[in-house]
Amino acid sequence: MIACTRRILALGFTIACVAGPAAADIKIAFIDPLSGGGAATGILAQKTHQFYIDAINAAGGLNGEKLELLSYDNKVNPQESLIQLKRALDEGARYVVQGNGSSVALAITDAVQKYNERNPGKEVLFLNYAAIDPALTNEKCTFWHFRFDADADMKMAALTDVIARDKKVQRVYLINQDYSFGKAVAAAANKMLAESRPDIKIVGDELHPLQKVNDFSPYVAKIKAAGADTVITGNWSNDMVLLIKAGKDAGLKVTWETYYGGSPGAVTAIGEAGVDTLKQVSEWHRNAAPELDATVAAFSKRYPGKENEYAYWRAKTMWDMFAAAAKKAQSNDPVKVARAMEGMKMTTSLGDVEMRADNHQLLQPLFVSTLARNVKYDSEGSGLGWKTDAKVEGKATALPTTCKMERPK
Template identity: 55%
Template sequence: MRKLMMAAAIALPMFGTAAIAQETVKIAYIDPLSGGGASIGEIGLKTFQFLAEELNAKGGVLGKKVEIVAFDNKTNPQESLIQAQKAIDQGIRILTQGNGSSVAGALSDFVTKYNERNPGKEVLYFNYAAVDPVLTNDKCSFWHFRWDANSDIKMEALTNYMKTATAIKNVYLINQDYSFGHSVRTAAKSMLAAKRPDIKIVGDELHPLLKITDFAPYIAKIKASGADTVVTGNWGQDFALLLKAAADAGLKVSWYTYYAGGTGGPTAVKQANLNHQVFQVGEGIANLDNKPSQEFEKALRAKYDFSLFYPRAVNQMRMLAAAADKAKSIDPVKVALALEGMEFDVFNGGKGSMRKDDHQFFQPIYISSLGDRTEKEPFDEEKTGWGWKLIAKIDTAQTMLPTTCKMERPK
């Protein structure tokens, strides 16, 4: 009898833990929480935690509480795989990551191979920000879904606007030396050549990712080149420090960017006094005339001291809930099948859809500039007094580029 009681005492806590686990949908957030990417990684984590709270306030996912579990990958592909395995060992079956396409490529490959070896224990990888086009082209995976527009889609939109800016004559390209940075420079050169053959590329620079602390030598090259415009995919500290060096050197050019709105970016733009000279392409801004997204923005800013930089993360989490509801399950295979082809009212307004062929999400794309605000722009950024102003909108249908994906689907 004593042995039976001891066995029961051991079994009950274990049963309780399993029951709690079944009542929780855990999502592993694998992004930098230390090192050069930590500032933007921390904002991403808090954003996802805020979104989990939003879902939980509405009953969670199929009545289960949503929890974000943080794993620090230090923006390193190898470390990311270690953290992914730790998450899986804890029973987590949904991974999300965004900062660094080199990390994204490693994770997509890891998840695909893991699922091949472990049928019935599949894992999904939700990509909210890594935009190397190859991830939904030649290296696509059934287990990978991307909610951000890939870099070719963004460059298509950006260069369509740039071709109308007749003041642009000399362009300097500066990008981070990894897969995403390479895709930005390649697309910029080919698209500008096709749309504005009169534009000269007067510089094409690559630099180490998140390792440069002083961009003064790079700014000196830009000044010497005679460039009137810079195109960059830099993100995180690599954008903020680049603009800081530009301010210190008094460089006055136009900037066409992907991620000027990231941590420290708006502050650097204001310090450089580049009033509506810095342009950004993305899936939304705070100052769009859309009441639901503006209400969300107010709530987020009331809790945290930052603005929403990831509208795509909102779409991702809300679509997860919709897919689980459609599938009546949180099983990864069933959720994946429910997501394929899903049409969705996106965060900033309008229709979006998850293409079945390659798992690339399509949505309206916006081009905006940062500077002085009017009554139409109620939100500023980083307490600078400056805010994003809408310059152009590209409807969903005009963002759809073809894919080379030949997806292997589970049997």
């Protein structure tokens, strides 16, 4: 009620003040696509964050305060995201959670930095669970940004490790979305393949418009004509599903080395044709550990149905670490939580994780996995599921950083 009255005074006119549930003390703004091409991914993430926030609240909240998730639809558009961020800040958010679209994350990190400079004492912290353009923890790094997914370079390093050992790979085709992240994937692939397997020929380096291609057949024809045996792609959501579907329709025989082969719908789209040929690099998959984590099972119970298949393990790590940091700091103030999170180490059921203090990048185990038959937990009810090819421990995923972070005094 106090918050409510204060707001009425600030607005200078009376609005109906509904006596709803007690106002939450920590407001967390979730800014991601909730409509449009990326909505499937965004909505699943929203549910996952809500799930873990509810768990924290059910356990009594943090330092006596409860968490509230406010959702804002940004349509994966950086300009729209900044408008939504402004709205979130006006509504009292002190934490921002975003992931889909590195172009968006770059805009938010910049806006948060400026906002914090101008509003000392009201700082905002940006928790990034999925935007993996390396720039965010290198040249564009800020104290206010923490990333809980491995960046494009770290994932590419894990992928190229596996590719390097596979002598059958001779001709690689790169196809990526035409924006900051897609370009980062292409750059990483070019650089790392040249280092680890100079004999591999890169026969194509394609960028296509983000979430705008209806028919990937022309691209598949090009891949085929180039004689590629392996395709590396950072495509996600519709772009992943439609690409792989076009490949299957044309009978394209390649190995798909992907970042998001586990995108909702991708396994269904490729079906049997993806067995042994669809690979992904991720921090989790359904068969990463012998048993599904208890929270994963609980999530599936609360959100049943294929479209709600659990995908964001890193969200669990993120909220666990967030809660641990708030407890350690004995405060929910973003600056104090941020300081507590720097260098924080934890052990999850998949291995050791650590938040790097120098660039705020989480180090966590990465898995390269392949679509296979006869796995314990299948995906999308297809009878097919992910099988681990290689696990890279968190420490081994660390890469040098160019980040020169300015910390608040």
